[in-house]
Amino acid sequence: NSAAPPGPAADSATPAKAAAKPTVAYVTNGIASFWVIGAKGAEAAGREFGVNVEVRMPPKGVGDQKRMVQELLTQGIDGIAISPIDPDNQTDILNEAAAHSKLITQDSDAPHSNRLCYVGMDNYNAGRMCGQLVKEALGEAGGSVMLFVGRLEQLNARLRRQGLIDELMGREPDNTRYDAPGAEIKGEKYVVLDTRTDQFDFGKAKSLAQDAIARYPDLGCMVGLFAYNPPKCLEAIREAGKQGKIKLVAFDEDNDTLQGILDGDVFGTVVQNPYQYGYESVRILAGLARGDQSVLPQGGFMDISARKITKDNAAEFWQDLKRLTEPGGK
Amino acid sequence: MKKTLGILGLLIAVCVSTAALSPNFLKAYNVENITTWTSLFGILSIGVAFVIMTGGIDLSIGSVVGLTGCLLPWLLVQKHVDPVSSIALVMLVSLAIGLLHGFLITKMRLQPFVVTLCGLLFYRGFARWFTGDETQGFGNGFAGLRYLAVGRVPIPFVSGWHLPVPFLIMATIAVAAAIFLNQTIYGRYLLALGRNEQAARYSGIHTDRMIMLAYLICSLLAGLGGILFSLEINSIQPSGHGDFYELYAIAAAVLGGCSLRGGEGSILGVVIGAAVMRVLYNAINLLGIPTQLEFAIIGMVILAGVIFDELVKRLAARRRTVASPAQATPPAAF
């Protein structure tokens, strides 16, 4: 890298700091209720392991994320857990953070950076799980599938989508494959009709679902890849009176999604464990801040794997979730 | 009326060509959906049209939609306030917002753009703060209330077709607004002061009060729109819900014949303007055009529409000049 910036906290190695409570940061890739759960986990770990936790949610993409990281470095933060939005192109700010603080990635990895470890799951595999749910939902007869997502540029969205497509097409796992959206993808039994993006406009998310129902009267299954998508699809399906006719497979644990599963209108969902992301990230950072390297997981990867939730285990899962996130929980 | 013809032509053109290309376009289900969305955006657009007519602007609409959209489910679900009081409270908040804007613009003489830009930032931040960024929603409850947004009223004698309730709400508002604008003195005052505030003031009009009123109407309708949007969408993310809606509302108003210089506007035109935007979105999805191109197409169609409108106007003006010599000679001056 060209002009190496001087250490942000170079002149602030205050001796008193070692004694004080370390401060670590939990940086998300945007604002969402998913991250609110993550923040709860982070804060819980903060209390448990005696560190201050600062949560940062960049409202508008990479630029804001970069600025927030810079500002954390300015503060002389002791550790950062980040969900990089575009890992390949963010290497320099990530390395800058790694150089002046302890950096780990969570939710989404940046393998080419100097991060110490990654806490999260494999989005591609989660996508394949989601594909399995679609297969179960549509059954042997197969059918057509419509995908909905906020933005396709985000790595997690692309990997989920690709995993799902590969699963439906019965391909070998390969997370570098990419089917460009816009064209139908036909397999033996399943057809992925299209992927529609809404730029996080929730009104639009719903009207996209409506338009899909209008366009494909015999649509087999809808999949919402971001947390807010499935409830919007569910709304549209219910209003069209197509419950059961159009299957709905979800991602993440929005309340409406879980309720939909219990009601039988959502076939199932693939959940990550944001609470655990937050909790584990802060636990690791707290250890690192105190100079304890043993907290680092083997191979630099802590797998907090995704789970399939269907009618069978939804109630139990929801109970657990509420216990963790609601005041008076864990 | 004449000004409305251009945009009406555009609407018809878009509808006819979509219907020709996609058999699903004219199905009851689709038409009802378009009508619902048009109505929701139409309510916002009618509100902002009043502000635009005074020569002002309101950029805070999207954030007000976000704020009221979060507030209603928060009151109902988290605070267990009863529906009537909740709605009253939410409308009161919108009212206060409108008053605040009006006050800052007329009494403090601040620029509307600045005031409402600060509003845009502030209401969004406030919504995020009191919800703690957590998604708000009605879950499966409040079906009665949600009927306001998702309800459908059967059309007598036409089986299979329904009128969405939001359409009825919007139509009522539009009719009231049109009467207010064209038939009452207040509408005339708004138009007069939008063009020449001093002339209006010298004519004994309380221009400040009228401007206040315009911002009040705008915020109230944004608040109402916010309520309906939240009932329609059901789950609301405080950080993003309503983002950009002010631009859609303003675009619809301008498409519908409002001039941002003030003093001009037609309610019917504004509603048609809102419809054009919604039909375009729908057409893009029905025709299977890649979502990436969505914005590009909408931008182009709107631009083509206004250019066409302008050319037609010029042609008409030229024709009038050429055609009039005969009638230009007044019967006899003396």
Place this chain on the structure above:
Amino acid sequence: MKKTLGILGLLIAVCVSTAALSPNFLKAYNVENITTWTSLFGILSIGVAFVIMTGGIDLSIGSVVGLTGCLLPWLLVQKHVDPVSSIALVMLVSLAIGLLHGFLITKMRLQPFVVTLCGLLFYRGFARWFTGDETQGFGNGFAGLRYLAVGRVPIPFVSGWHLPVPFLIMATIAVAAAIFLNQTIYGRYLLALGRNEQAARYSGIHTDRMIMLAYLICSLLAGLGGILFSLEINSIQPSGHGDFYELYAIAAAVLGGCSLRGGEGSILGVVIGAAVMRVLYNAINLLGIPTQLEFAIIGMVILAGVIFDELVKRLAARRRTVASPAQATPPAAF
């Protein structure tokens, strides 16, 4: 100059209070970061200031930033065009955009708001289309080019402090813009036509050409800003990069003393306006204020700033009226 005092006061107030509350604020690293961001946004704001001075507006800036920001890495990385041609090509695109806006606004007599709103939609859609919604970036390459955005030049005799290269670029542009505005006849023409286009035309000013020029400057600077933003951020999402930047740019221009009615503005003020916004963002995070409140606080501070400015102006006006009787009596009328 006097108009700049208000915003300068606000900047100083925000800086002093942040520095008092956070020892990290004045560290070289932080100051350099703020300077970089201020410079990038400042370039956009200077551009839009010219348009605002003519009484127009440009809503497409954010999308132009997005488009050029995608175009540059796309050309370099995917199409392997050499850096010089790439930059030339990108600037050419911005130039074409400016010309198009100018043409539609002056020759077709369309409203700037509408034209640039369509631009906002169209350029965004276009960027999404040609990139196929795929994130663009330079990866780890092009260090030389990226020096334009992330480079730091040591300040002679002051060890530990550096000047960000974008600051040097912005300062050059600002000085040129200020000279253009205040020292040349064209600057005067712009201000005159911003107040009263008709009177300017009657005075023999090519108003159309001047307006074109303003939109051209605006789009060129937006394009340049887009290039620098992309070099700075490195990772560009076609669908979201630059969203809202037009509002930040306009807000900075207005804070810095531009009136949206046209005919007023100061380049120094605009740059300070941009700085206020950046320092506010920075302060909120350094002081550990919850991010949810970010927008709310920025909205409030800006509003407080303009209200304060207005009150000071009023006080000054009152004092002038009261204080002058002594000198008001002319020595002797005859």
Place this chain on the structure above:
Amino acid sequence: MPAPSSPLLEVRRVSKRYPGVQALRSVCLRLEAGEVLALLGENGAGKSTLMKILAGVQRPDAGELLIDGCTTEIASPDAALDLGIALIHQELNLADNLSVGANIFLGREPRRFGLIDKRRIARDASSLIKQVGLDVSPNTLVHRLSIGQQQLVEIAKALSVNARILIMDEPTSSLSQHETEALFRVVKDLRGRGVGIVYISHRLGEVKELADRAVVLRDGENAGELQRDEIDHDRMVRLMIGRELAGFGRRQSHTPGEIVLRASNLETPANPGRRLSFALKAGEIVGVAGLVGAGRTELLQVLFGVDRPLSGTIEVGGRPVVFHAPHDAIRAGLALVPEDRKQQGLVLEMTIRENVCLASLDRYDRAVGFRNRSHERQAAADSIRRLNIKAPHDRQVVRLLSGGNQQKVVLGKWLLLKPRVLLLDEPTRGIDVGAKQEVYQLMEQLAGEGAAILFVSSELEEILRMSDRTLVMHEGRISGELDRARLSEEAVMRLATRG
């Protein structure tokens, strides 16, 4: 309970100051019912300020206003209207997006069931429009009217109030003799019905004909009062400017030189089908007379490149020219002092200096477009001195000047260009006698230096006095041309009304 002898309106020791200017100083004024009171004074004497105070537009700093002998506060325009005070503003104040009828009744719309009674507005407006001698439908949009026609709408609007006190601030400044006569009939009728009328004008002939009494202001103070039989031109002038005005008779004609401007079969957009032909020689002053709406302004605008002619040719210096914009006309040596000073003449929010220099910036630039500040300062100072512009300094914002002084700034701007062909559209609109004299001398001087001058005026006196030749227009065509020998009031009126 008003005393029986108390006047309709009394102004007692009213003072008003603006930043840098004491506009009124202890001014007193009395107005009886059924009286026409002329209010006179130089530009910037404070006439409009006093009237604005009466109409609730401005608040006085000190002093009292009495109506029917009772002290009254007039806090806002609508309070004034409630008191029965109507003001015709010196500057046009119409919402030009609305119709003539809507403007006339703006703020006082007749209503039925709470809604605007549009039929009644149209009906009542029609009769008012006729009364003031305007010939348009009440549904016409105001922006389609000429300045003179808009002025008549303003008058109709004030009449519709049925006021007890009617204030007319230079109502005739853009009206020709014909409309003025119609207005006088109305005024006399109102006077007969007991309305008190304050009449402000710089056309002293009108004052003589109409006024029962004249009050003169000078520099914001009472300078004197004239009774009906004392009102004559010299007395009025002496009170206004405090000295005699050197006499200025008819100008002597020079021998005209070559033709510098020729229009052949010119068809203007406002009057399609009518063709205009005439020529203008160097050193010649040609007047253009006609009724309001005759198409005079439109003719000048076409000559100046503001509007494109539908057909016909313009030659300057013997060569055919096509002007795409005023810029081209200025290049060819033309200058136009436009009629509508607010819209076309001035950038109201800019200073005197900036306005005066605006058209000639590019003539004095130092190297590639850089402004020459010392020249700007010099030019502004010259104009202020030459035209006697009353302002605290040359960085005063033009909006804050009195109407007449604004007009002087417009004149100053175009005189700086030293044009070959000077087009003047109502150049002396609203300026006082002294300044008029000055303008006449300037025209004379320019013509003497070889410029050709085409000037539109609605003030017949001015036409008679200044023109070597007079073109009379009627409904878009030139209905006749009068040389000095045949020039008379009757001849102009005949051509102007009958065509």
